[in-house]
Amino acid sequence: MKNDRSLAARHTFYLFVTALIWGTAFVAQSVGNVMGPFTFTCLRSFLGGLVLLPFIRFYYKGLKPDRTTVTGGICCGICLFLASNLQQYGLLYTSPGKAGFITAGYILIVPLLGIFVGKRITLKITAAVAAAVVGLYLLCIPEGEGMKINSGDILCMCCAFVFSLQIICIDYFSPKAQGVKMACVQFFVCALLSSVLVLLFEDPKPENIAAGFFPMAYAGVFSIGIAYTLQIIGQVGVNPTVASLIMSLESCIAALSGWLILGSVMSKRELLGCVIMFAAIVMTQIPDRKKIAD
Numbered sequence: 001m002k003n004d005r006s007l008a009a010r011h012t013f014y015l016f017v018t019a020l021i022w023g024t025a026f027v028a029q030s031v032g033n034v035m036g037p038f039t040f041t042c043l044r045s046f047l048g049g050l051v052l053l054p055f056i057r058f059y060y061k062g063l064k065p066d067r068t069t070v071t072g073g074i075c076c077g078i079c080l081f082l083a084s085n086l087q088q089y090g091l092l093y094t095s096p097g098k099a100g101f102i103t104a105g106y107i108l109i110v111p112l113l114g115i116f117v118g119k120r121i122t123l124k125i126t127a128a129v130a131a132a133v134v135g136l137y138l139l140c141i142p143e144g145e146g147m148k149i150n151s152g153d154i155l156c157m158c159c160a161f162v163f164s165l166q167i168i169c170i171d172y173f174s175p176k177a178q179g180v181k182m183a184c185v186q187f188f189v190c191a192l193l194s195s196v197l198v199l200l201f202e203d204p205k206p207e208n209i210a211a212g213f214f215p216m217a218y219a220g221v222f223s224i225g226i227a228y229t230l231q232i233i234g235q236v237g238v239n240p241t242v243a244s245l246i247m248s249l250e251s252c253i254a255a256l257s258g259w260l261i262l263g264s265v266m267s268k269r270e271l272l273g274c275v276i277m278f279a280a281i282v283m284t285q286i287p288d289r290k291k292i293a294d
Contacts, residue, residue, distance in 0.1 A: 007237065008237065008238070011233070011234045011235070011236060011237060011238050012234070012238065012246060013234075014230045014231075014233055014234030015230070015231065015234040015235070015238065015243055015246040015247055016246055016249065017227070017230055018227045018228075018230045018231045018234060018246075018250075019247045019248070019250045019253055020249075020250075020253055021222050021223055021226060021227040021230075022223055022227055022247070022250035022253075022254075023249065023250040023251065023252070023253025023254040023256075024222075025218060025219050025227075028214075028216075028218045028219045028223070029088065029091070029215070029223070031212065031215040032044075032212040032215035032216045032219060033088065033091060033092060034211050034212045035204055035209045035211070035212040036198070036202040036204055036208070037088035037089045037091070037092065038085060038088075038089075038194055038197040038198045038201060039198050039202055039209065040088060040216055040219075041084045041085050041088050041190070041191075041194045042191050042194035042195050042198050043220065044216050044217075044219045044220035044223070044224050045080075045081075045084070045187045045188070045190040045191035045194060045220070045224055046188070046191035047217065047224065047225070048187040048220050048221070048223075048224025048225035048228065049184050049187035049188040049191060049224075049225075051220070051221050051224075051225035051226075052180060052183060052184040052187070052225055052229065053184065055180060056181055056184060059180065060178065060180070060181065063181075065178060065181040065184075065185060066177070066178065068173065068176050068177045069173075069178045069181045069182045069185065070185055071173070072169065072170075072172075072173030072174070072177045072182045072185075073181070073182045073183070073186045073189060074189055075169045075173065076166055076169045076170055076173065076182065076186040076189075076232075077185060077186040077187070077188070077189025077193070078189065079163070079165050079166035079169055080166055080186055080187075080189075080190045081190040081193040081194055082158075082159075082162040083162040083166060084190060085194060085197065086155045086158050087099065087103055087155070087159040089155055090151075090152040090153070090154075090155030090156040091152065093150055093151050093152025093153075093155070094152030094153050099153075099156045100139075100250075100251040100254065102153055102156040103156050103159050103160050103163065104136050104160070104248040104250075104251050105160035106160045106161075106163045106164040106167065106244050107129055107133065107136075107241075107244045107248045108129060108133065109160060109164035110164045110167050110168065110240050110241050110243075110244040111125065111126075111129060111240075111241040111244075113164055113165070113168050114168065114240055114241060119171075119239065119240060119241070121241060124283060125239070125242065127283065128245055128280040128281070128283045129241065129245065129280070131276055131277075131279065131280040131283070132245055132276070132280040132281075134273075135252075135272075135273045135274070135276030135277035135279075136248065136251055136273065136277065137273070138269050138272055138273030138276065139251060139252060139270050139273030139274060139277065142269075143267075143269055164244070167235070167240050167243060167244055167247075168240060170231065170232050170235050171235055171240040171243070174232050174233070174235050175236055175237070179229070180229055180232075180233070182232055183228055183229040183232045186232075187224055187228070231243075231247065245280060245281055246281055248277070249277060249278075249281060251277075252273070252274045252277045252278070256274060
């Protein structure tokens with residue numbers, strides 16, 4: 001039992017680091033749009049896959065993945081391709097705050113989708129999801145702004161749904177696959193499919209790629225190569241609804257990092273939203289009395 005708790009704590013930590021990296025990389029993602037949203041997604045996904053190759057060679061003593069890993073990587077890669085490009089393109093038309101709130105709607109969608117694959121939702125998790133939604137709203141939506149819907153918001157809604165599918169796919173494949181190899185396949189699939197959109201809809205110029213290179217490199221190495229890999233490893237044995245709650249902290253961390261690093265001012269409303277979100281995550285980590293007794 002003690003080993004099980006230690007393993008669960010480690011996986012929870014991996015998911016928290018994932019949220020930490022995603023939150024701090026949000027600015028880089030916005031700035032990198034100068035090269036075009038599809039170009040940005042293509043290049044950062046390709047870079048993320050390249051970063052993992054030396055580690056895979058060393059850790060697994062070979063690069064060839066098994067069939068389950070390839071299948072899982074393709075399924076997750078298609079979802080990542082759709083979610084990443086929908087969010088990146090949506091950021092052209094909506095504010096980062098609204099994009100963060102709407103995208104984090106996967107914390108509502110994941111438990112609903114989980115019902116169809118036999119995942120049980122407890123009252124405690126339901127209460128945590130409800131609290132997290134309130135916290136996200138206070139954090140991301142300024143007082144008096146409301147939720148007026150535009151095209152960017154609709155794209156982010158679609159992103160939230162597809163990202164929910166990606167979380168469910170990872171929950172299904174990660175216990176059976178080679179996690180880091182599956183992450184690598186996922187990134188190259190996303191890069192390959194995104195390159196088609198680049199050829200069809202964008203004409204990337206060298207000067208624009210140069211201007212967005214460092215934000216893209218940060219997002220590629222950390223947000224893609226490290227964070228999405230930690231997501232796959234961290235989700236093993238973790239309820240997908242709880243995993244989605246932990247990862248939704250990216251919005252909270254983005255606001256806090258802007259406050260601490262860039263000197264952005266946080267209102268009492270935003271701070272209250274952060275507190276409520278952290279409380280919701282803590283709620284999911286408190287073991288049930290029955291488990292403690294066991």
